[in-house]
Amino acid sequence: MAWRFERVAGPFEGPAAGLAWDGAGMLFSILSKGPRAGEGRILRFDPKMGETSVFRAFTNRTSGIAFGRDGALYGCQELSRRIVRFNPDGSASLLATHVDGRMHNLPTSLALDSRGRIWFCDSKSPLRTSGPLIYPQGDLESILLLERAPRRPREGGDPIWLLSRLASNLTTPRALALSPDELTLYVADRQGLHAFTVRDDALDARRRLSERALTGLNVQPDGRLLACAGTSLLVLETSGAIRETWPFPGGESVNSAFGGQDLYVTTTAGELWRGRP
Amino acid sequence: MTQKVETDRAAPGLSRLISRESQLERIHDGMMFGEGPVWNRRDGSFWWVDIVGDTIWRRPRGGSAEVFMRPSKHANGLTFDREGRLLVAGWASRSVWRVEPDGRRYTLASEFGGRKINSPNDIVVQSNGAIWFTDSPGALYNPGMEADDLQQYLDFQGVFRIAPAGTLSAPIRDTVYPNGLAFTPDEKTLYVNDSRLGEIRAYDLRTDGTCGPMRLFHKLEGSEPGIADGMKVDREGNVYCTGPAGVHVIGSDGKLLGRLLIPDHCTNMAFGDDDWRSLYITTYHALYRLRVGVPGVEVW
Numbered sequence: 336m337a338w339r340f341e342r343v344a345g346p347f348e349g350p351a352a353g354l355a356w357d358g359a360g361m362l363f364s365i366l367s368k369g370p371r372a373g374e375g376r377i378l379r380f381d382p383k384m385g386e387t388s389v390f391r392a393f394t395n396r397t398s399g400i401a402f403g404r405d406g407a408l409y410g411c412q413e414l415s416r417r418i419v420r421f422n423p424d425g426s427a428s429l430l431a432t433h434v435d436g437r438m439h440n441l442p443t444s445l446a447l448d449s450r451g452r453i454w455f456c457d458s459k460s461p462l463r464t465s466g467p468l469i470y471p472q473g474d475l476e477s478i479l480l481l482e483r484a485p486r487r488p489r490e491g492g493d494p495i496w497l498l499s500r501l502a503s504n505l506t507t508p509r510a511l512a513l514s515p516d517e518l519t520l521y522v523a524d525r526q527g528l529h530a531f532t533v534r535d536d537a538l539d540a541r542r543r544l545s546e547r548a549l550t551g552l553n554v555q556p557d558g559r560l561l562a563c564a565g566t567s568l569l570v571l572e573t574s575g576a577i578r579e580t581w582p583f584p585g586g587e588s589v590n591s592a593f594g595g596q597d598l599y600v601t602t603t604a605g606e607l608w609r610g611r612p
Numbered sequence: 613m614t615q616k617v618e619t620d621r622a623a624p625g626l627s628r629l630i631s632r633e634s635q636l637e638r639i640h641d642g643m644m645f646g647e648g649p650v651w652n653r654r655d656g657s658f659w660w661v662d663i664v665g666d667t668i669w670r671r672p673r674g675g676s677a678e679v680f681m682r683p684s685k686h687a688n689g690l691t692f693d694r695e696g697r698l699l700v701a702g703w704a705s706r707s708v709w710r711v712e713p714d715g716r717r718y719t720l721a722s723e724f725g726g727r728k729i730n731s732p733n734d735i736v737v738q739s740n741g742a743i744w745f746t747d748s749p750g751a752l753y754n755p756g757m758e759a760d761d762l763q764q765y766l767d768f769q770g771v772f773r774i775a776p777a778g779t780l781s782a783p784i785r786d787t788v789y790p791n792g793l794a795f796t797p798d799e800k801t802l803y804v805n806d807s808r809l810g811e812i813r814a815y816d817l818r819t820d821g822t823c824g825p826m827r828l829f830h831k832l833e834g835s836e837p838g839i840a841d842g843m844k845v846d847r848e849g850n851v852y853c854t855g856p857a858g859v860h861v862i863g864s865d866g867k868l869l870g871r872l873l874i875p876d877h878c879t880n881m882a883f884g885d886d887d888w889r890s891l892y893i894t895t896y897h898a899l900y901r902l903r904v905g906v907p908g909v910e911v912w
Contacts, residue, residue: 371788371808373749373764393764395753415753419762427762438755466754467645467877468837469664469896 338598338610340584344380344387345606353399353444354592354599355408359383361594362408363607366396373465377410377421380607382594387607391421395465399444399511399590403451411442411455414465418442418453418481430481431496438470439479439498444511444552444590446520453481454501456508456522475503478511478522478531478538501538502531510590512552512560519573521560523549528562528575544575551590551601563588563600583608613638615875617902620857621833622870629850629861629905630872636893637901640669640677645757646894647842648690648701648734650911651884658884660894661687663703664756686757689734689880694741694912701732704751704759708732708743708774721745721772721780727765729772734792734842734880737912738799741776742821746790746804771804773821783823784815792843792853792880796864797909803829805840805853812840812853812862830866832856842880842894846906852891854878859893874900883908 345351349367356362360381367375375397379390390408391397397410397419408421416438420428430453432438441462445455458476477500484495508524513533520531520538527546532539551563559578560571565587570579587603598610617634619626644664651658656673661684668681668690681687689701698711699720706729707722720743722729731751736744749769751759771784771793784790789808795801795817802823805812810832816824832840834856841854849864858874859881876895884890888907893900 373753391763392767393749393752415762416755421763425763425765428760429758429762432755464755466750466757467879467896469645470755 338581338612340600340608340610342585342606343382343385343599343609344378345602345604347376347378347605349375349605350589350603351601351605351607352589353397353401353410354590354601355400355402356592356594356599357402361592361599361607362390362400363599363601364394364397364400364410365605366398366413373414377408378607380599382597382609391427396462399442399455401445401447403447403453404449405451409445409447409453411445413441413443413460414462416441416464416470418445418455428493431498434477434479434498434500437473440472440476442479443509446511446513448513448517451483454511454513454520455479455481456505456511456524458505458507458509458524475500476505476508476524478502478505478508478520480536482536499536501536502541505529509550510552510562512554514554514573515556515558521552521554523552523562528552528560528571530573530575545571545577547577551588553591553593555593561591561598563590568600618873619870620873621868623863623868625863626861626870629846629869631903631905634902634904636874638898639901640671641898643897643899645879645896646899647688647879649842649880649882649884649892649894649899650690650692651882651888651892652692652696653886653910653912654692654696656886658892658899659690659698660882660892660899661690663688668700686751686759688732689745691735691737692912693737693743696912699735699737699743701735701745703731703733704757706731706751706759706761708735708745708772720774720778724766724772724780724782728761730764730766730769731759732772733790736793736795738795743774744771744793744802745774746771746787746793748789748791748807750789771802775821781821783821784826786826787813791839791841794843794845794851795909796845797847797849803843803845803851805843807839807841810840810855812843812851812866830862830868832860833868834871837877841878842882844881844883844891844908846883846904846908847888848906850906852881854880859891872902882911 510523553561585608643662648661686704688703768785814829832855836857859872
C-alpha cells in the first residue's frame with residue numbers, strides 16, 4: 336500500500352522526536368542543541384487550521400511523549416534524566432528518578448498502559464546533562480517502570496511514584512511500545528527489535544524479533560508495528576517479519592504516530608510529515 | 613587539614629594576591645553540593661549551604677559548623693542586607709527570601725509580570741540597598757535539587773533587581789545561565805558570569821537601576837572540570853571566579869592573573885574574617901579557606 340507524504344511543519348532548530356495525538360492535534364517534540372538546549376519545545380500541529388503552535392517551551396530535550404488517561408502529557412526529559420509530567424495547568428512535576436538507590440540514566444521513549452503505569456527505556460549517553468555532575472551515569476541500559484504507590488502521602492498531596500528496573504543488558508534502547516493487549520512490550524535497541532512478555536510487574540526473558548536498527552515504534556490497533564528505519568517505514572508482523580516497506584520521502588525518520596486516519600512522522604531534520612493512504 | 617595551594621598560568625602580580633606559601637585549609641566537609649558562602653561581619657560567623665543536602669550551615673566564631681535551617685528548599689546563594697538580615701537566593705523555592713529577626717521567612721520576589729521566576733542562584737546587595745540576583749533555570753532542570761514546579765515560564769534567564777522600595781525589575785536579560793555576580797569596588801559596573809557560555813560579562817550600572825549594554829570582560833580558560841559559578845571581587849578590583857580546575861584570578865583589566873588549583877569541584881567563594889583577607893571556597897563536598905594579599909569587597 337503506497338502512502339502519500341507531505342511536510343506539514345518545520346524544519347525547526349534541532350531534530351523532531353516524539354509524538355502524541357491529543358484528539359484534535361499532533362504534539363511533537365523538538366530537541367534543540369547547544370547551550371540553549373533548555374529551550375527545546377513541544378509543538379502542536381493543528382490539522383484543521385494547518386498551523387503549528389507552541390504547546391510547551393523549555394522542555395530540556397524532552398524526547399518521547401505520551402498522554403496518560405489522567406489527561407496529562409508525560410515526557411522523557413533526557414537532559415534532566417527523568418520522566419516529567421506536563422500538567423494540564425501548565426506546570427510540570429517530578430515523578431521518581433532513583434532506582435536501586437541510584438539515579439537512572441537518560442530516558443528516551445515511554446509508553447503508558449491502561450493502569451497509568453509508565454514503561455520507559457533508559458540508556459547511557461555522552462550528552463552533557465543538566466547540572467553538576469554529582470550523579471554519574473550507571474552502566475545499565477534498561478527498561479524501567481514507574482507506578483503510583485498505593486497510598487498518597489497525605490490528603491491532597493501529590494502521588495508517590497515508585498520506580499523499578501524490569502530488564503537491563505540492552506544496547507542503547509531508543510524506542511519502546513506496548514501491544515494493544517498490553518501483554519507484549521517491544522523495545523528497539525542497537526541489536527535490533529526485542530519483545531518481552533509482560534507478567535504484571537515483571538517481564539519474561541526477551542526474544543529478538545529482528546536485527547534491523549529501528550528508531551520509532553508505533554503499534555497499530557491490529558497489533559502490527561509501524562517502525563521507522565531511516566528513509567523507510569516498515570510494517571512488521573508481531574513476529575518481527577517485515578510485511579511492507581514504504582519509502583519515506585522526508586529524509587531520516589525518527590518516530591511516527593497516528594492522528595485520526597493520518598500517519599505523522601518526525602524527522603532528524605526537525606520536520607513533521609503527514610502520510611495518507 | 614591544610615595543603616599548599618598550587619597555581620598555574622601565573623602572570624606577574626599573582627603572587628602579590630596569592631602568596632607562594634599560601635595554605636589551603638579544609639574547615640568542613642561531608643556535603644553533597646556546597647555553595648552560598650558568606651561572612652557575617654557582625655558576629656564573625658560564617659555561613660554557607662549544601663544545596664542537594666537541603667541545608668543552610670552556620671559556623672560561629674571559634675565554633676564548629678551547625679545546622680541553621682534544614683530543609684531549606686534547596687537554598688543557594690546567601691548574603692546579608694544592610695540591616696544584617698540573611699538574604700537567600702532560594703533556588704528550588706523559586707523565590708528570594710530573607711530571614712527576619714524572629715526567624716520567619718519573608719519573600720521578597722517570586723513572580724515577574726505575573727509569572728513565576730526561574731530559580732534564584734546568587735545574590736548581592738548594593739550600597740543603596742538594592743538587591744541583585746541571578747535567575748538561572750537550574751532548579752527546573754538539574755537532578756537532585758528540583759523545584760516543585762519544573763516549568764520555566766519566563767522567556768529569559770537574566771538578572772533581577774529588587775529596588776530598595778521593593779519593586780522588581782529585570783535589567784539584564786541576555787544571559788543564558790547567569791550565575792555568580794559581583795560589583796566593582798566603585799559599584800559602577802556589575803559583573804555577571806554565564807555558566808553555559810563560560811564568560812564573565814560586564815554591565816555598567818545606571819543610577820535609575822538599569823544597565824548599559826553587555827561587554828565581554830573575560831572568557832574562562834581551560835578544559836578541566838569546573839565552570840563559571842561563584843564570583844567575588846577584591847578591593848583593588850581583581851575578580852575571583854570559579855572555572856576549570858579551580859578559582860581563576862583575573863585582573864581588573866580582564867586578563868588572567870592565574871588559576872588556583874583546588875581539589876574537588878569549586879562552586880563559589882567569599883571573602884571573610886575581620887580583615888576580609890581570607891578567601892573561603894566552597895566545593896561540592898567541602899569548605900576551604902586560604903589567606904590572600906588583598907582584602908575583598910566587604911559584605912554588608
